[in-house]
Amino acid sequence: MTEIVGLGEVASLRDELARRLAGGQRFAGLYGADHDGGVRLTALVAADGDVAELDADLPADAAAYPALTPSVPAAFWYEREIHDLFGVAPDGHPRLDPLVLPLLQADPVRPRPGAEKNPQRLDPDEHALPRHVMGPGVFTIPHGPVRSGVFESVEYLVETPGEDIPHLNIRVFYKHRGIEKRFEHMAPADGVLLAERVEGIASVAHALAYCHALERLAGCVPPWPAQLVRVLYAELERIANHLDAALKLADAAGLAVAVARFGWHKERVLRLVGRLAGNRFGRGVVVPGGVSRLPALGPAAALAELNGLQRNIDVDAALLMGTSSFLDRLRTTGPLPADRARAHGALGPVGKASGHACDARDDRPYDAYPTLGAAPRRRYDDGDALARLRVRWDEVRESFHLLRQVVDQLDDIHDPTVRAPVEVAGGRAVGWAEAPQGEVLYAVQVTDGRVARCKPRSASFHNLVLFHEVFVGDILTDFPFSEASFGLSIAGVAL
Amino acid sequence: MWVFRGLRNGVVTTRWPRRPDRYFTDWHGVATIRDHPSLPPGDIEGLAELCPTGAIHTAPGNGGPDDEQPGRRVGVDQGRCIGCGRCIQARPDLFAWSAGAGVAALARQALVVPAVAETDETLAELRDDLRTRVRALGRSVHVRHLDVGSDGSDEWEVLALLNPVYDVHRLGIFFTATPRHADILLVTGAGARGMAAPLRRTYQGMPDPKVVIAAGTDAVSGGLTAPSYAIAGGVGGLVPVDVWVPGSPPSPFSVLHAILLALGRLPGPPGRRRRTDKTGKTGKEPRP
Numbered sequence: 001m002t003e004i005v006g007l008g009e010v011a012s013l014r015d016e017l018a019r020r021l022a023g024g025q026r027f028a029g030l031y032g033a034d035h036d037g038g039v040r041l042t043a044l045v046a047a048d049g050d051v052a053e054l055d056a057d058l059p060a061d062a063a064a065y066p067a068l069t070p071s072v073p074a075a076f077w078y079e080r081e082i083h084d085l086f087g088v089a090p091d092g093h094p095r096l097d098p099l100v101l102p103l104l105q106a107d108p109v110r111p112r113p114g115a116e117k118n119p120q121r122l123d124p125d126e127h128a129l130p131r132h133v134m135g136p137g138v139f140t141i142p143h144g145p146v147r148s149g150v151f152e153s154v155e156y157l158v159e160t161p162g163e164d165i166p167h168l169n170i171r172v173f174y175k176h177r178g179i180e181k182r183f184e185h186m187a188p189a190d191g192v193l194l195a196e197r198v199e200g201i202a203s204v205a206h207a208l209a210y211c212h213a214l215e216r217l218a219g220c221v222p223p224w225p226a227q228l229v230r231v232l233y234a235e236l237e238r239i240a241n242h243l244d245a246a247l248k249l250a251d252a253a254g255l256a257v258a259v260a261r262f263g264w265h266k267e268r269v270l271r272l273v274g275r276l277a278g279n280r281f282g283r284g285v286v287v288p289g290g291v292s293r294l295p296a297l298g299p300a301a302a303l304a305e306l307n308g309l310q311r312n313i314d315v316d317a318a319l320l321m322g323t324s325s326f327l328d329r330l331r332t333t334g335p336l337p338a339d340r341a342r343a344h345g346a347l348g349p350v351g352k353a354s355g356h357a358c359d360a361r362d363d364r365p366y367d368a369y370p371t372l373g374a375a376p377r378r379r380y381d382d383g384d385a386l387a388r389l390r391v392r393w394d395e396v397r398e399s400f401h402l403l404r405q406v407v408d409q410l411d412d413i414h415d416p417t418v419r420a421p422v423e424v425a426g427g428r429a430v431g432w433a434e435a436p437q438g439e440v441l442y443a444v445q446v447t448d449g450r451v452a453r454c455k456p457r458s459a460s461f462h463n464l465v466l467f468h469e470v471f472v473g474d475i476l477t478d479f480p481f482s483e484a485s486f487g488l489s490i491a492g493v494a495l
Numbered sequence: 496m497w498v499f500r501g502l503r504n505g506v507v508t509t510r511w512p513r514r515p516d517r518y519f520t521d522w523h524g525v526a527t528i529r530d531h532p533s534l535p536p537g538d539i540e541g542l543a544e545l546c547p548t549g550a551i552h553t554a555p556g557n558g559g560p561d562d563e564q565p566g567r568r569v570g571v572d573q574g575r576c577i578g579c580g581r582c583i584q585a586r587p588d589l590f591a592w593s594a595g596a597g598v599a600a601l602a603r604q605a606l607v608v609p610a611v612a613e614t615d616e617t618l619a620e621l622r623d624d625l626r627t628r629v630r631a632l633g634r635s636v637h638v639r640h641l642d643v644g645s646d647g648s649d650e651w652e653v654l655a656l657l658n659p660v661y662d663v664h665r666l667g668i669f670f671t672a673t674p675r676h677a678d679i680l681l682v683t684g685a686g687a688r689g690m691a692a693p694l695r696r697t698y699q700g701m702p703d704p705k706v707v708i709a710a711g712t713d714a715v716s717g718g719l720t721a722p723s724y725a726i727a728g729g730v731g732g733l734v735p736v737d738v739w740v741p742g743s744p745p746s747p748f749s750v751l752h753a754i755l756l757a758l759g760r761l762p763g764p765p766g767r768r769r770r771t772d773k774t775g776k777t778g779k780e781p782r783p
Contacts, residue, residue: 119724148672153642173688175644178725200648257497263658491647
């Protein structure tokens with residue numbers, strides 16, 4: 001079961017957090033929940049083996065609380081999000097701009113996830129955000145929210161004296177969808193459909209993290225074939241995402257043939273997932289207690305397809321990594337120093353490229369991962385866009401390695417049971433999975449057989465704030481490389 | 496080196512719509528209702544609850560002699576269908592996957608199956624109106640994509656149209672960065688209120704004539720994210736939509752089908768949703 005520690009006041013939460021972080025644990029998130037009209041603040045702390053929830057309660061009339069960000073800088077965006085959703089202000093927060101909800105009214109409607117009733121319709125105001133910049137010759141270049149291409153909507157405000165990027169503001173609120181409130185009152189089995197749509201390009205990982213939380217609550221272990229099938233789709237999703245990142249990097253560099261090649265490979269991966277699962281994004285497969293069905297394609301056919309794919313991807317990746325005009329654009333671009341990555345707890349390929357290797361599959365293994373043999377990972381410390389791409393190629397290679405083992409083992413399945421019953425009456429638990437973007441956490445609370453509060457914490461949310469910091473020494477034309485090398489999804493940030 | 500690599504695997508591009516493509520015809524993304532399901536009254540209890548987005552509706556029939564199905568009627572609003580397949584799993588006698596990726600329609604109510612009788616007339620009017628509008632666009636159209644609250648997968652499927660498998664440039668379809676050059680506004684996402692103003696400005700920034708496509712179940716109705724304080728429940732209330740494409744997310748072929756449907760350039764046998772221009776001017780691609 002998830003360790004849940006009630007600490008009463010925010011000050012004790014801060015002390016306990018400091019003690020645990022000093023002891024080597026990792027700050028993994030902070031969220032609020034309506035609690036009898038007040039707000040319950042919960043910090044997520046990751047250690048080897050578990051993610052603990054540390055609670056502190058704010059009284060119903062509290063308008064402010066002492067901010068955690070000064071002592072835990074990684075809480076910077078989390079406190080802004082809590083301020084938007086609940087209206088309680090963290091005192092001493094360095095920059096309390098709106099993040100997920102821009103509201104200008106004197107007494108705006110706050111969604112208050114966890115509260116019984118649904119909020120009034122949102123009336124966002126684009127002018128709620130400060131846009132002034134100071135300094136001789138400095139001006140603002142808005143990138144977005146309507147981007148110059150097929151992108152998700154987000155606004156990057158680049159403050160620049162002409163070429164360098166001294167400062168960047170990220171506005172993600174444009175596509176806030178109110179996902180957290182939508183989870184509430186859902187039957188636990190329905191929630192997985194919504195989890196698949198929190199961050200659509202990592203549907204499987206989100207569904208897994210959500211289901212893991214429910215399964216921990218129910219004390220249920222999915223049948224072995226289901227555990228294998230889950231790994232199958234999670235790794236195919238990883239390959240598709242990493243190909244997408246490579247495609248966008250090649251596009252930024254104007255390598256038309258490389259874009260076409262990786263686009264073709266990505267399409268083949270999505271079609272393979274579609275043939276196996278009936279959905280190009282592997283949706284509808286992961287359910288609480290297991291999976292809904294075995295893959296529709298026989299092991300021999302799947303293996304042949306995988307081998308062909310890997311051969312093609314390998315040679316194209318090798319050619320890309322030998323194209324010096326391309327590498328020149330990535331080398332030293334978007335650098336994230338190792339100490340910053342560690343202090344923030346950077347996730348996924350972004351962290352791994354800066355020497356901070358945290359991977360939920362290693363740290364807190366789930367499903368069939370513990371029994372599958374993984375090759376030792378290479379270590380990268382450069383922290384630039386090139387290192388992030390190298391991490392992705394390593395992960396693609398590892399995914400194929402895992403996939404071959406999974407397909408082999410699925411060949412020997414005799415008991416076709418793929419689902420165990422999951423009955424959840426109530427309780428709180430945290431579930432996790434390693435998405436292509438990094439670790440995904442789901443903090444789920446079930447009351448009377450219904451979801452009372454569900455907080456998806458995507459790797460995209462945790463990592464995107466680091467985007468502020470990677471432009472040291474970079475110029476405007478480096479921007480698309482940095483963005484593509486992060487490989488994040490705004491849907492998972494704005495929720 | 497890249498030049499040779501580009502030639503390595505020959506032509507991988509589909510020939511659709513000139514030739515049929517298995518991936519188009521075998522596609523199933525949304526649920527439909529089987530033909531003439533004769534249901535005893537009372538057997539429809541709980542059918543509506545099968546669907547997590549409320550796409551299944553049950554209603555009393557008119558009881559008259561022209562009522563194909565006495566008793567009660569069951570229908571599916573494909574504009575709300577997220578393709579989870581629960582109804583098909585629970586009642587395979589009643590529900591099935593709709594065949595093929597050509598699921599787009601020219602009217603919101605045309606996504607409801609079985610079709611309501613008066614829909615056909617409305618559709619004919621809409622088609623005529625659209626035809627006069629798109630005539631000026633010729634055979635080269637520019638598409639401006641805009642995300643108004645998608646889950647991110649819709650963008651992948653739209654972007655896939657540019658990969659060598661679909662390669663929409665061969666059909667004279669291009670994506671453009673600016674609304675000023677755009678003929679078609681391709682909208683994905685559930686209609687997030689934060690994007691309402693940027694969407695309106697983008698629409699206004701486009702020159703006439705213009706066509707709006709709502710791509711994906713989210714864009715049509717809000718899908719699973721509706722109802723919510725933060726979204727409008729589809730983009731229909733934010734801009735005038737001409738073509739509605741269900742799918743969560745819609746397949747790249749579905750999006751391409753919708754674009755060609757808007758332009759009246761779909762070939763093939765006339766059907767409820769695929770009828771081509773009666774003048775015969777459209778529907779044939781120029782020979783390469």
